[in-house]
Amino acid sequence: MKRLWLIGLLLTVLVSAGAQTTLVPSVSNYHLTWTTINPAFSGFRDAISISSLYRSSLYGDMGPSNMQLNVHSPIGSSKVAVGAVVNYDHTPDVQNLYSIMSTYAYRIYLGSGRLAFGLSAGMYGVNGDLSGVALRDLADPAFPTEAYQRWFPNFGAGVLYYTEQFFVGLSVPEFLSIPNENQTIGSANFDNYRFILTGAYQFNVSDNFRLKPSLWIDYTQASTSFKASLNMGFFDSRVYVGGAYDHPNFAIALLNFQVNPQWLVGYAYTFNVGPLSSYLGGSHEVVLRWELRPVIRTIPDDPFYF
Numbered sequence: 001m002k003r004l005w006l007i008g009l010l011l012t013v014l015v016s017a018g019a020q021t022t023l024v025p026s027v028s029n030y031h032l033t034w035t036t037i038n039p040a041f042s043g044f045r046d047a048i049s050i051s052s053l054y055r056s057s058l059y060g061d062m063g064p065s066n067m068q069l070n071v072h073s074p075i076g077s078s079k080v081a082v083g084a085v086v087n088y089d090h091t092p093d094v095q096n097l098y099s100i101m102s103t104y105a106y107r108i109y110l111g112s113g114r115l116a117f118g119l120s121a122g123m124y125g126v127n128g129d130l131s132g133v134a135l136r137d138l139a140d141p142a143f144p145t146e147a148y149q150r151w152f153p154n155f156g157a158g159v160l161y162y163t164e165q166f167f168v169g170l171s172v173p174e175f176l177s178i179p180n181e182n183q184t185i186g187s188a189n190f191d192n193y194r195f196i197l198t199g200a201y202q203f204n205v206s207d208n209f210r211l212k213p214s215l216w217i218d219y220t221q222a223s224t225s226f227k228a229s230l231n232m233g234f235f236d237s238r239v240y241v242g243g244a245y246d247h248p249n250f251a252i253a254l255l256n257f258q259v260n261p262q263w264l265v266g267y268a269y270t271f272n273v274g275p276l277s278s279y280l281g282g283s284h285e286v287v288l289r290w291e292l293r294p295v296i297r298t299i300p301d302d303p304f305y306f
Contacts (some may be wrong), residue, residue, distance in 0.1 A: 006134045007011065009242060015049075019158060022145075022180040023087060023089060023097050023099045023124055023154075023178065024036060024037055024174060024194065024196075025055070025066045025068065025087065025174045026107070026218075026246070027053065027055055027066065027253070027268075027285060028055070028244065028246070028250075028252045028268035028269075028270045028283070028285045029053075029252075029254060029256070029266045029267070029268040029287055030216060030227065030247045030258040031200075031214065031229070031231070031254075031256070031266075032050065032053070032256070032264075032266050032286070032287045032289060033052055033053060033068065033070050034082055034169075034198070035070055035072050035103055036068065036070060036083060036087070036173070037105060037158075037171055037173050037196050037198070038118060038119040038158035038160060038169045038170075038171035038173065038198065039083070039103035039118030039119055039156060039157070039158050039171070040092070040116040040117060040118030040158040040159055040160035040171065041105070041107050041109065041116070041118070041158075041160060041168060041169065042072040042073075042081040042082060042083040042104065042105035042116075042118060042161065043072055043073060043074035043075075043080075043081020043082075043083070043105055043116075044072075044081075044116070044142030044160070045291060046074060046293070047073065047084050047291040047292060047293040048071075048073040048291060048292040049071070049072055049073065049076075049289065049290075049291045050069075050070070050167075050214075050287065050289065050291070051069075051070045051071075051289040051290075052067075052069050052070070052287070052288050052292050053066070053067065053068040053069075053070070053221050053285065053286070053287045054067050054068075054285070054286050055067075055072075055181075055283060055284070055285040056283050056284045058181075064089050064090060064091040064095075065089075065090050065092055066087070066088070066090075066138070067085045067087070067088045067090075068084070068085065068086065068088070069085070070084075070085050070086075070289045071083055071084050071085075071232060072084075072103060075286065076203055079106055079108060080104070080105070080106055080107075080243060081101040081104070081105040081116075082102070082103065082104055082105075083102070083104075083108065084098050084100070084101065084120075084122075085099070085100075085103065085120075086099070086103045087099040087101075093122065094128065095126065095127065096125075096126040096127040097124070097125070097126050097127075097178070098124065098125035098126075098127075099122060099123070099124045099125070099154070100118045100120055100249065101121065101122035101123075101154070101156070102120065102122055103118060103119070103120045104118065104119045104120070105117065105118040105119075105160075106118075108218075108257075110161070110219075111163075112163050112164075113161055113163030114134060114145075114161070114162055114163075115159070115160070115161050116159070116160040116161075116162075117133050117158075117159055118154070118157065118158045118159070118160065118171070119155070119157050119173075120155065120157070120158075120173070121153070121154075121155050121156075122153070122154060123151055123152070123153055123154070124151070124152055124153070124154045124176075124178065125149070125150065125151045125152075125159050125278050126149070126150050126178050126201070127148075127149045128149075133224050150178075152176065152185045153176070153185075154174055154175065154176045155174075155175045155176070155244050155306070156171065156172060156173040156174055156175060157171065157172055157175075158170065158172070158173070159171070164202075164259065165201060165202050166199070166200060166201040166202065166228050167171075167198075167199060167200055168197075168198070168199040168304050169197070169198045169199070169200075170195065170196070170197050170198075171195075171196050172193050172194065172195060173194060173196060174193075174194065175188055175193070176188055177189065177192055182185075187233050191200070191221050192220065192221070193220065194218060194219070194223075195218075195219045195220070196216065196217070196218050197215075197216070197217040197219070197220075198214070198216050198217075199214065199215050200213065200214035200215070201213060202215075207236065208235060208236060209232065209233065209234060210232070210233035210237060211228070211230065211231075211232060211233075212231045212232075212233065212240070212279075213228070213230045213231075214228075214230075214231070215227070215228050215229075216228075222224075225246075225247050225248070226247050227244055227246045227247070227252075228245050228247075228256065229242055229244030229245075229247065229252070230242050230243065230244075231242065231254060231256075233278050236260065236271060237258070238257065238258045239255075239256070239257055239258070240254070240255070240256040240257075241254065242254045246270070248269065249272055249273060250270050250272055250273065251270070251271055251273050252268055252269070252271075253268065253269045254265045254266075254267075254268050261291075262290055262291055262292065262294070263288070263289070264287075264288075264289040264291075265286075265287070265289075265292055266285075266287035266288075266289070267284075267285065267286055267287075268284075268285040269282050269284060269285075270282055270283040271282070271283075272287065
């Protein structure tokens with residue numbers, strides 16, 4: 001029985017990797033990389049913010065790992081903010097995915113908060129080779145025998161509203177799908193668009209204890225998934241401990257530590273709670289963030305501690 005489970009898992013990972021149509025990673029510590037899914041978050045920290053992320057595979061040696069570099073900053077005291085996201089997704093012996101996206105946000109004051117409109121544009125790359133997979137049916141179209149490589153443009157858009165206590169955002173991070181080996185450019189199909197709704201709220205229980213629940217809903221016409229998290233802030237928001245549930249199969253433990261006003265270290269451990277939990281290990285994710293502010297200070301009342 002165990003062997004059957006593992007064979008089924010391998011086929012699922014290989015087929016899904018070969019047919020992947022998105023490069024937006026489903027990372028665990030998503031609180032630290034909001035601009036990846038919504039360009040309207042550009043400049044929301046009101047600082048030059050640089051973060052790097054590494055996530056190991058959820059499926060051992062069979063699944064993809066992810067690396068990311070995220071940079072964004074407001075432009076002086078203007079309403080404009082810009083940024084960039086570089087992403088690399090590696091599935092051993094199957095496929096490599098790359099993206100280099102620039103982000104732009106225009107922010108205006110509205111009520112007690114800010115309303116931001118964001119756009120992203122850049123290049124995606126895919127490099128696939130399934131020739132090393134042993135097949136019984138050599139003519140299976142799901143496993144092309146020739147390596148293929150494509151570079152193509154992509155675009156995204158989003159909107160965000162935030163105050164000192166909460167935020168809510170909606171985005172379509174990719175307008176074009178990843179082309180297969182027979183295409184030179186991705187297709188724009190509204191039926192396949194990912195609509196990502198995000199939100200968070202901060203409860204100030206005391207100066208040394210805060211609660212920050214957040215929600216991520218990922219919708220397409222084919223499926224809907226969500227992530228819900230609850231983080232607890234201690235020591236004037238320098239340490240956050242929490243957990244998240246990634247529907248339908250994963251649980252996440254989170255720890256974020258603000259070392260000093262410039263440096264933050266984030267860690268997440270993701271493990272499977274579905275039917276394959278006894279056959280799969282966990283995934284480790286590490287984020288480093290560095291920021292430069294006009295005035296060095298912590299922001300204990302900022303829901304974007306992420």
